[in-house]
Amino acid sequence: VAAVLGAAAPGATRDPDAGLRPPSMSKERYDEVKAVESRLAGVRGGSPVSADAAAGSPVGTGVVLAWLAARGGPEKTPLDAKDAAALLQDLAAARLVAPPHGVPRPDPAPGALVATSDPDAPLLLARRAPRAPPAAPLNARFAWVGAARPPTAVAASLRARILALYDAHLASDGRGVDYGALTADPAFADYAAAAAELQAVPLSSLAALPARERFALFVNLYNAVVVHAVAERGGPGATPGERAKFYSQVSTYDVGGLPFAADDMEHGVLRRNAPSVASLAGVLRLPWGTHFSRSDPRATLALATLDPRLHAALNCGARSCPPIKVYDAADLDAALDGAMGALCGDAAVDESRRTVTVSSIFKWYARDFRAAGADPLLPWLARFMPPPAAAAVGRMLGDGGAPPRLAYAPYDWDANSAGQGA
Numbered sequence: 001v002a003a004v005l006g007a008a009a010p011g012a013t014r015d016p017d018a019g020l021r022p023p024s025m026s027k028e029r030y031d032e033v034k035a036v037e038s039r040l041a042g043v044r045g046g047s048p049v050s051a052d053a054a055a056g057s058p059v060g061t062g063v064v065l066a067w068l069a070a071r072g073g074p075e076k077t078p079l080d081a082k083d084a085a086a087l088l089q090d091l092a093a094a095r096l097v098a099p100p101h102g103v104p105r106p107d108p109a110p111g112a113l114v115a116t117s118d119p120d121a122p123l124l125l126a127r128r129a130p131r132a133p134p135a136a137p138l139n140a141r142f143a144w145v146g147a148a149r150p151p152t153a154v155a156a157s158l159r160a161r162i163l164a165l166y167d168a169h170l171a172s173d174g175r176g177v178d179y180g181a182l183t184a185d186p187a188f189a190d191y192a193a194a195a196a197e198l199q200a201v202p203l204s205s206l207a208a209l210p211a212r213e214r215f216a217l218f219v220n221l222y223n224a225v226v227v228h229a230v231a232e233r234g235g236p237g238a239t240p241g242e243r244a245k246f247y248s249q250v251s252t253y254d255v256g257g258l259p260f261a262a263d264d265m266e267h268g269v270l271r272r273n274a275p276s277v278a279s280l281a282g283v284l285r286l287p288w289g290t291h292f293s294r295s296d297p298r299a300t301l302a303l304a305t306l307d308p309r310l311h312a313a314l315n316c317g318a319r320s321c322p323p324i325k326v327y328d329a330a331d332l333d334a335a336l337d338g339a340m341g342a343l344c345g346d347a348a349v350d351e352s353r354r355t356v357t358v359s360s361i362f363k364w365y366a367r368d369f370r371a372a373g374a375d376p377l378l379p380w381l382a383r384f385m386p387p388p389a390a391a392a393v394g395r396m397l398g399d400g401g402a403p404p405r406l407a408y409a410p411y412d413w414d415a416n417s418a419g420q421g422a
Contacts, residue, residue: 062119
């Protein structure tokens with residue numbers, strides 16, 4: 001799988017804490033504060049921190065500070081109040097301690113990340129925080145404190161984490177995920193913690209990204225949020241209504257302080273703010289229809305041009321979806337052609353019936369392909385088919401007979417669990 005996804009070169013090493021360890025904090029100090037966090041979560045013997053923190057529940061700031069003052073120093077030695085407060089700030093800077101997402105909190109002092117003035121202000125041990133509740137974005141286990149890095153750095157960090165998880169838990173053909181093993185992997189909790197940084201990425205910096213980088217970022221985020229949602233909340237569902245809710249509400253990340261569901265990423269950003277083909281505006285083909293309203297700040301992220309190959313790159317969490325891959329702006333064209341090849345690799349050509357059966361994706365998004373110049377569609381698709389299928393299509397197109405007919409394979413909406421034979 002690593003070769004398919006584009007893993008790091010042989011011999012390359014990854015910092016498992018990249019994106020969570022602040023650039024200004026040394027690896028030695030980071031290891032020290034991680035050890036303190038482990039002790040915070042693992043203490044026993046009646047400490048008021050242990051039961052709640054170890055279980056991932058909020059703990060009052062005053063309780064945490066008292067514990068740090070009593071035993072937060074080297075060899076579990078006491079600290080004075082100033083050093084305990086400084087250690088708390090380092091824990092927050094390393095995203096080991098954070099406020100709950102969406103809970104009002106007091107403003108910290110200048111230069112601090114979390115306030116120490118309110119002893120009742122709740123804090124979480126971030127990497128042990130429970131899953132976000134169903135109504136919250138999936139990356140809202142805790143609130144990201146402080147500024148985010150530039151979006152290219154955030155994207156690269158998340159891409160590396162996603163790649164490692166896919167490499168470990170993706171089926172060899174990219175079409176199935178071992179969700180049980182994925183959720184049990186500590187790297188998955190680390191990914192969920194790192195994804196919280198998206199909360200602090202300004203929309204203006206995302207809008208300023210070159211189109212190729214924005215395209216790759218949102219394709220990767222779409223695939224990641226869907227895998228994340230299936231892993232924690234279950235698959236898309238058996239009915240159209242359940243599937244609509246899954247893509248518009250369940251599979252959501254907080255990006256720049258605003259909700260971005262899978263539908264928002266696909267239709268609002270990647271499809272140039274076009275309405276979903278399943279929406280009333282999409283069905284009626286209203287020329288003024290949009291996904292985001294024109295006053296919605298998220299509309300500023302809509303790409304200016306439409307590349308229909310995106311439909312071969314998005315994996316919706318179902319068995320009939322295209323394979324999951326990780327995309328990089330540097331080799332985007334080749335990767336998208338490869339994705340189209342994988343999706344068209346299942347084409348079934350019947351020359352006797354003059355029929356070519358392809359994925360239903362090409363029926364649902366026929367307008368996108370036509371808008372990008374793929375009209376008629378079949379000759380364009382033949383470029384991506386395996387040589388025998390492409391040759392058969394070429395014969396039918398050139399023999400003077402009736403034009404070959406496109407047919408569409410039924411879509412299997414069952415979750416793409418590798419444990420179910422995917």
